[in-house]
Amino acid sequence: MLPAQRNGKKWQKALQVPIPLHSSYLRAMTKVYLKKKIAPRIANGHPWVFGNEVDRIAGEVNAGDIVEVTYADGKFAGRGYINPKSQILVRLLTRNKQEFIDEQFIHNRILRAWQYRQKLGYTENCRLVFGEADELPALVIDKFNDYFVLQTLSLGMERWKDAIVRSLETIFSPKGIYERNDVPVRELEGLAQQKGFLSAPFDTNIIINENGLKFHVDIENGQKTGYFLDQQDNRRAIQHIVKGAEVLGAFTYTGTFEIHAAHYGAKSVLGLDISEQAVAQANRNAQLNGLDQVCRFEAMNAFDVLKQWGKDGRQYDVVMLDPPAFTKSREHIQKAVAGYKEINLRGMKMIRNGGFLVTSSCTNLVQPDLFLQTIDMAAKDARKKIRQVTFQAQAADHPIIWGMENTNYLKFLIVEVSDR
Known part of the structure; x- marks a missing residue:
């Protein structure tokens, strides 16, 4: 069953229940320690962590998993997804130590992006999510009235594609959702190029x-x-x-x-x-x-x-x-x-x-x-x-x-x- 065909009301109810940040989860999370001498880019808010900026990694490294990033002095830098196949080793999703990366998190980020566009008057056609600018690195979502087109351009974001679709269903009740992942940049992440429906099929013209x-x-x-x-x-x-x-x-x-x-x-x-x-x-x-x-x-x-x-x-x-x-x-x-x-x-x-x-x-x-x-x-x-x-x-x-x-x-x- 496609994500868009699941019970919308049941999912919406589930979204209202926040998932607690379990201490056992934090203890098990792989930690990425940065070198002492790194560009101030990360500290100033940029979400990209390159492989040559990392001193060591404690724990298992599974491509696409959420990891915790720590400065050399032990201070918390953020959490994001890791991919050793990519030049960008980690893309940070949050710098809030109390924030848990789950489906509620994805839903909230997309909702916040939509509320921002509404404030600016972009309600009919707009770029709903603009990757790093909306704190969802490597995710692009374009809204064409009641139709949505998305691109998950990294392995870490690809892992959340079902959650993204469910969030769009909940927030918008769209007429259709389509993925345009037929872009070469995905191959740098070890992903295949692909495109197709993420909802029931519809006329794409x-x-x-x-x-x-x-x-x-x-x-x-x-x-x-x-x-x-x-x-x-x-x-x-x-x-x-x-x-x-x-x-x-x-x-x-x-x-x-x-x-x-x-x-x-x-x-x-x-x-x-x-x-x-x-x-x-x-x-x-x-x-x-x-x-x-x-x-x-x-x-x-x-x-x-x-x-x-x-x-x-x-x-x-x-x-x-x-x-x-x-x-x-x-x-x-x-x-x-x-x-x-x-x-x-x-x-x-x-x-x-x-x-x-x-x-x-x-x-x-x-x-x-x-x-x-x-x-x-x-x-x-x-x-x-x-x-x-x-x-x-x-x-x-x-x-x-x-x-x-x-x-x-x-x-x-x-x-x-x-x-x-």
Whole structure:
């Protein structure tokens, strides 16, 4: 029987009874002792403990088990799950010595994440759980109205998947839950890639509402969890600069920025993406909103097109660039920076005097300062002057925790571009 098919009322009643923190459990818990000289990262709140920061381990080490982490001076550091196959040996779940890691704990964390989103006004579509930022490392849950998509990206979090599903059932009574664990990072944890239903099967092609527009979302086969919720606030930021404008969008995926531009009064919008499947869905999205006469999409390699059209002298009032992450490895940061510089340089050259560049980077290894420096270098090489209109991060349902670089990953910039 699937977790979602179990008796919801019985489970809800069980959740109301806290499980006591037994002394026998604590005595049996494996203890991980940190070295004397470690980065202050852990003490300052970061949940990751790397293998080279550990002095010794007392007790059995079973991958996925909860362990207690102790500083070299004997002080309690926290509890989390361990995986010797991973470079991140332990991911801390709590720093409260009185807190027991059980299903009630998981339920409470998810409920707290939901209450936070409600306070901010993210109730229909949102990232319900954003991993470390919600003190549930390696767990991602996206809420698409009454449907939920989750990713358990580590062995320790995979162990709690049933409990996560039961908590979603209890809190939301959802229409469906789907896992998108078809991501390579799981293999680093010794886990297989997989995807499928965690509830009774449902139609995974759904329609969501965003900023007064409708969009098709393919939960099963779309990128990541099917839709990029992190740009939902940024898409509103273009509403004034696109009025009456000729707009070019590159790396459009399913066309959300471009359709927003058409909705906000653009004269014409052309979106480009290398994926024919994404372009087909983008055109369906334009039709869904009655904007297909203004907004169209073509399957083309944006890198090549920007270069060639720039040489051809094609000009637009607004150019929008939303490329995928250029690297996930620190070794290739400079290549990523070179890539961002090149596409933004090409984009700027195609903008009419006084027009606007809308550009993003989701590469978390390229931090905000470096991204802005890259855009500045591109402007200089393109012989353009730029004036910042706005610089933002991801939507607030993806909260940023200071000191955790991976939570501050999205850079969204609008600049006015003019001739020197």
